[in-house]
Amino acid sequence: MSDAEEPKKKKQKTSKKDRKSTDKETSSEAADAPTYEERCLAINILASPLASKKSTKKAHKLVRKASQSKSLRRGVKELVKGLRKGDKGLAILAGDVFPIDVMSHLPVLLEEHNVPYLFVPSKRDLGAAACMKRPTSCVLVKEKKSDGKEIEGKDIFDALVGEAKEYDPNSRKN
Secondary structure: OOHHHOOOOOOOOOOHHHHHHHHHHHHHHHOOOOOHHHHHOOOOOOOOOEOOHHHHHHHHHHHHHHHHOOOEEEOHHHHHHHHHHOOOEEEEEEOOOOOHHHOOOHHHHHHHOOOOEEEEOOHHHHHHHOOOOOOOOEEEEEOEOOOOOEOOOHHHHHHHHHHHHHOOHHHOOO
16 A cells, blocks of 8 residues: 555544533633624614614623524514514614625614614624524514513513614714
8 A cells, every 4th residue: 555545544533521622712712802892893884873882782682582582583584574574573783794785775674664773783793692603684583472472581672672762863963
């Protein structure tokens, strides 16, 4: 046998403990992630009202709870479909979506359907909060589950809806 014809080596299996230790290493790398202020530099011109740092954390917490209780619509296509079917709730949109044309119609559509909305700085964080591996540009947190029960985190939901309703799009600075 020559060097070119050597048998391929099998991949060695890693134990669960080894995998967990590598997960901890990646979480320490997540600490190097951009801060809220750095993410705010990448937002587009449509991102108004932009949630504060505290409200952004609340929004991500609400999205995570809604995702676990199956009362969430993820993505532009699904959000528009939900609005057409009459879903009500709170829309959370990412502010760093490019090109803008992907979701430039959403704020107008949400205002027509009287659905409050907020922008958060990062689509990557929004996707992670929605328990997805991919970034997502928008989510709709439904007021009630499909079985008619209240969602978990109703107090967070009400606080964010109140903050979103304070915004008046007609008083926009030019």
